[in-house]
Amino acid sequence: MKCGFAAIIGRPSAGKSTLLNALCGEKVAITSMVPQTTRNAIRGIVNRSAGQIIFLDTPGYHDSDKKLNHYLKDVVHRSLDDADVVLYVVDASRSPGKEEQAVMDLLKKSGKPVIAAVNKIDLETPLLTEIRGLVQVNLAPKALIDVSAVEGTNLESLVLSVLEQCPEGELHYPTDFYTDQNPEFRISEIIREQAIIRSEQEVPHALYVEIADMEFEGENTDEPDTASNKTDEESTPAGAPAGFFDVSPESNLPEKDSKDSHSPPPENPPQRKKLWVRAFLVVERESQVGILVGHKGAKIKSIRIGALKEMRKVFSWKIRLDLRVKVNPKWRKKDPLLKQMLGSGK
Ligand SMILES: Nc1nc2c(ncn2[C@@H]2O[C@H](COP(=O)(O)OP(=O)(O)OP(=O)(O)O)[C@@H](O)[C@H]2O)c(=O)[nH]1
Ligand SMILES: [Mg+2]
CATH class of the missing domain: 3.40.50.300 (P-loop containing nucleotide triphosphate hydrolases)
Known part of the structure; x- marks a missing residue:
């Protein structure tokens, strides 16, 4: 092969x-x-x-x-x-x-x-x-x-x-895998995309997403039901506090049929898990906070709804998302953060 x-x-x-x-x-x-x-x-x-x-x-x-x-x-x-x-x-x-x-x-x-x-x-x-x-x-x-x-x-x-x-060799992944990204990274990217397409000028470049907490309701140890081959530690950070910010019902989307985009669904799917996510859109300046929040919170709400719609296409979980905006001044100049985000930077 x-x-x-x-x-x-x-x-x-x-x-x-x-x-x-x-x-x-x-x-x-x-x-x-x-x-x-x-x-x-x-x-x-x-x-x-x-x-x-x-x-x-x-x-x-x-x-x-x-x-x-x-x-x-x-x-x-x-x-x-x-x-x-x-x-x-x-x-x-x-x-x-x-x-x-x-x-x-x-x-x-x-x-x-x-x-x-x-x-x-x-x-x-x-x-x-x-x-x-x-x-x-x-x-x-x-x-x-x-x-x-x-x-x-x-x-x-x-x-x-x-x-x-390509060289001859053994396969690196099972044939039903199409990516190896862990759920936390995928969720942060989906949120970033939804923010980018709803903002302009310097804002898309000045923003990154921080996932503060991710936790399955009523449990925090089960393997996530994507076949992304990642451990719980990677998808649900150890020590994540129990309980997440409240998310108003209208901001979350109704359930849809169970779908797992990474691998075929199990024969007897268990009851769908609820995943709670608390995330921040992080920008560089206070003025950018207002842009992302929008008039009476309309922009952030639309980013959140857009992100939930996209997440539903990828994950079989019922997801609750609390999304806020915060400032990390001049983050694009900070080596430790960039290194953590992007690797060595040699
Ligand atoms: N018309 C047309 N537009 C395309 C095609 N492929 C990509 N685009 C558009 O080009 C733009 C950039 O696409 P991306 O896939 O994000 O480009 P990229 O090379 O990954 O960009 P960076 O990650 O920023 O380097 C988007 O608006 C796409 O819809 C194509 O085949 N035809
Ligand atoms: Mg690209």
Whole structure:
């Protein structure tokens, strides 16, 4: 069997995360029109009869002296080091310029085999021929494929081309897994996405999500019923205080049929568990708090409802969410926090 790691690399907003989701057939990574939406290396797993690809979505690669970007670039470098093959995503609707050249230089230097996906061809861009030529000349990719992540065009030939470059080996994950993210991280990302798509200017960049507590009602030891292969410690932090802030009934959504998006449901599903989550949208300045709270709390309420809707698509639990906004001044300049969030930042 073939099994390998494929790092998805490209400029901010090239469509890397949208493509990852389309390849996995599930929403694994959050996406938005705002550049630098992805901050961590997100794993998405694709299985075919010939083998398994573990895709590593990465933050958009670009030059900036800001400390946060330094850490984001390091996430890209580490994913590239871990990769057997690179899935290079180029936005066919944007002029390439220096930023695209910097990505191609990085990939060339890595010496890894490259599969290039020229994305957004549904936009019928006049730049397509120029971009294809540029990628061919700079990287001589193993395959150069025009794709549309939103319309699902040419994705199977992309998967097969990537798989061809993977080494022979044992599968890393069971074949019904499509991601390895723990529930806490996924919930925080879902909340961040809902906040990003409802805010503008500097706010999406100035925000992160802190999960203060997560606890199953009436119990705190059972294995969460996703097959994400994570322990309780990772999903329900040890020592989480019993009881969560009250959430008004109308802010939580009615139950729906049990669904587990990671693995098939058990034959006799137990009564659905209730998961209580207390989370903060953390911003840099007091003025940004008001923006996220909105008039009479309308904005935060809509973020919370949006997040609950998205969570229902992923988890089988009945989820209660208490969401608040707080300030962590200049967090993007704080090494310990960035290190905890994004890794070493070398
Ligand atoms: N028309 C069109 N839009 C696309 C396509 N793929 C992605 N997009 C849009 O491009 C924008 C950015 O998509 P993302 O998937 O978040 O891009 P990304 O490369 O992961 O961005 P960062 O994580 O910020 O680096 C979103 O508005 C997507 O809907 C595509 O094939 N066609
Ligand atoms: Mg992304």
